[in-house]
Amino acid sequence: MLENVLNAVAAGLIIGCLYGLMCIGLGLIFGIMKVVNFAQGELLMLGMYISLYVVGGFTAIGVLGPYTAPFVGALIAGPVLFGGGALLHRFLLRHVSGLSTAARLDQGGFGQLIVTLGISLILQNGGLILFGSTPASVRTPLSAKAFIIGPFAGDTMLFLNEGRVIACAVAIVIAVALWLVMERTRLGKALRAAADNPIAATYMGIDVDRAYGIAFGLGAGITAIAGGLMATYLSFTPFVGLDYVIIMYSGVVLGGMGSILGAFWGGLLVGFVQQVSALVLSPQLQNAAIFVVFLLTVGLRPEGLFGRSAERA
Amino acid sequence: MLEVKELSVSYGGLRALQRVSLSVEAGRFVTVVGPNGAGKTTLFKAICGVVPPAAGDVRWDGAPLLAQPAARRAHLGIAHVPEGRQVFRTLTVRENLEMGAYPRAGRARWAHTLDRIHTLFPILHERADQLAGTLSGGEQQMLAIGRGLACAPRLLMLDEPSMGLAPAITETIFERIAQIHREDGVAILLVEQRVAEALELSDHGYVLETGRVVLDGPYQTLLADDRVRRSYLGMGEEDA
């Protein structure tokens, strides 16, 4: 029993870190641009497929071995979707978000919803055309191996899937790197300023539309990397985004909008609840458990678990 | 240096500004006074490019300013300290100042201007790592002015810096503005409700009412004007 609990907790933390990274991507877009992006799940999906094809390419030319290729593939998905995201913003989202719609009664909210839903449909079905509907996965031999910790406290042993542990480590490194960028660099500060008060940011000479484009690109890229990492342990189809977009929103809202760390902790919590609830709940109810926790938390603390308040109290 | 010509702005049918003209020469101190909603803030927003004008022209150093995107204007040496302070509440005091120094000119002189800002407002040095949202109203106003100075501007536009502040702090703020004007040679364009204090600091004043300039001139002329005395200094009305 103890062994089951410990393994579920460990799996929850590892999966949680990957969810955390995925949520940071959405958190950047939601927190900075205040746009509800329904297509975020499809960005995750694209990350998975890009990683898949990159790994295939690497294997074909024999540059990288099967151990490193999946992780390099995931990292390559990031910059590709950064560019893709920035283009999406430039040609579509810019017209329904940011300063151009701030004056409208609903702040352009309705237009944003339709546009991101449309993007989601296009990517999903475009994915179907390009990639087909057969479930795919990025196999790494590491997924079949486990770090074994123990035995301790009698014969309790902890099995940690090597592929997931490495994916988790990569996710943490990227999350920390992104956090440093947001906290320490001029770009990160400018993004936070544009999120905090877009008009005042304009007065400072910050091009808010461009900042939003970068934020959207970063958000897309980060989620894509998370997708690439997750592709190493699950099989996916072009419709995989539907399953995860809700999880991402739960994580981001739980963590409190507008905070990178909050999004990460929120995602971690969601992954944790999902895995640990497997101990007592049937698989169908695991996701229901997430939503119950989500509704309870949001009901009790509408600003999110980790939302920080900078108001003069 | 700054030349506003016959500027008109409409908000959905409502004329907020009607053919307003004013000018600020380098190193001068110009004040715009008028009742709430007379269009003072709209005038500032139009100069800074946040609201589009319906007609008219704004020139900066003789070149058309309206053609420049809003975010470019800070890079040209125009700093805007907006109404209600609008500090970045979730950023620290120091980060707020760094954002003020976002344009190239500000970065080039960063060490120097930061020193200068800390000399003018020592509290900003003490509170450097505090989130700006946790500052008091007066401290936020000082931060907003410091943030404006950080881009090493040639024109500092201040929108109601006294709003919601205790009188003693207002006095300090006005003294600092005068000091900035005197010692740093920055031109000032000030919008104020506290008409008497504001006009006394300035070289030239404009009176804005319902979107129109109804009066302008050197401050002595304005202070002596009957209409200004009655409407803005609250004098003589019930005796008249």
Place this chain on the structure above:
Amino acid sequence: MRVGGGARLRRDAIAMAVVSVLYVALASLVHNSYYQLILTLVPIWAVLGLGWNLFSGMSGLVSFGHASFFGIGAYTVTLALVYLQLTPWLGIPLGMVVGCIAAVLIGLPTFRLRGHYFALSMLAYPLAMLYVLQYLGFQEVPLPMHREHPALYLQFAEPFYATLVATGVFVAAMVAGMLVENSRFGLALLAIKQNELAAEAAGLDTRRWKMLALMASGAISAAAGGLYACVLLIVTPDSVFGVIVSAQALVVTLFGGVGTVWGPVIGAAILIPLAETLNAKLGDVIPGIQGVVYGFAIIAIMLAAPEGLFWTLRDRFWRRPPPPAKIEEHASSLAVPAASGTLLEVRGLSKAFGGLRAVQDVGFTLAHGEILGIIGPNGAGKTTLFNLLNGVLPADAGSARFDGQELRGRKVHAVARLGIGRTFQVVRSFPRLSLLDNVIVAGYGAGLGDHPAAAAAEAALEAVGLADRAARPAGELTNKELRLMELARALAGRPRLLLLDETLAGLGREECDDVLAVLRALRAAGMTIVIIEHTMHAMLRLADRFLVLDHGAVLAEGLPRQVIEDRAVIEAYLGAKFLARHSAAGQNA
């Protein structure tokens, strides 16, 4: 029925009747069963859109989770038929009742949230239901066949009849939507959408209206779901509780136009056939191409018409001149019964925000028919004091007795109903509504019936001198007229006390004098007024007494002349040079 709503209702009803008859006629000509199915689905999705619009479109609270109600309707009809052999004719109403109950259970916790939090939380409900149903083993529930009684079980051999039934449900939903739109219900929701706080202050119990809207919306959406189950003859959790269903509700409405019954109709009529045709024509050739085309189509339309087709087309092609004003001699007057003595007594009122003491131990009394001017620097706590008096904020300590009744602890709308009207610094009009409707909302808020509310609104407009503009849309008003409209709104609740927050702000001299004349006339009719204002020249002419606030506390109180000579007031508010200038000016004059 809202006064004046009749004409529009009649027009819309005729249009709807024509559209429905033409639609059924068209459907009767279609013999291909696949095309007939599309024709059946259009009204069903339109009904879901109408349900969504009734809540989200009208109240402005976006719901991403209307699949909850759709799915509940579908499963109720299906399970009732499977286990109880209950005909859908009863199953659908039963589903609507369950949808209504679900709306209450969902609304109670979720209405505490605002904005994006509300929208996203709504998303969680259908998904939780989806997983629970999967867990319970209802993955795929086919409807048992009862071909022997096609009419009883809605299992027609001739699919045209399904279209006929769907159109019938659609007509019912349209009628419900139009009745809401043209009733006090709709007006209350519009008021909430534009400014919830102002609606509360006008006396509307916003929580109750939102709940009613969600219940009606839940019932309508459940009807759509129930019908959908009958048409497809099989339900799965994904097909009725899935994100796609919630998205469909949004898409048809946003595409057609939010806040009008015609939005979902236009959206469904264009998008459903488009999606289905694409699916049929292209789906087999290149799977997925239909989704791509559909996605591009909705994006393109949204970029071209961000507010939806209905509003964009209407604004472009159909700018009707407003009908001439038709204000009858007002049967009611705003005169307040004469009374004397104390109307409002405030004692020790305090409010702190964390460490900041916004209002400290403020006390004053107000006699019937008095005008009290509150002055003081910005941030002195003047508006906070109003917020404490009318229940926007709870006070930490102290009491405020209005005509002997304690105000503390009462909600905003309850305070309004006691007879306290309030205006706000920032006027938020409902720009598409007529001036009269803008004011009628406040009359409803005061608990007046349709005709009394209209009469009170007309009287209020008369009192502020805007009677001749009653039929104009509020978007056309000038600053002064907006201020007067705000005043009329406060008057429409027939208050005995008016709290005015910077009513003169931004007015030129003459405009200011006009408003002063209105205020004086109100006082002459017995009204008691507390006014916050910076415009000293006006205040000196208007107020009987001044109350000066500084740092949340009373700095001085008394006759205007005494107050402006008070040393402390001069230092804190008027400025050191005020008196010097003031007396100099006085001598000169």
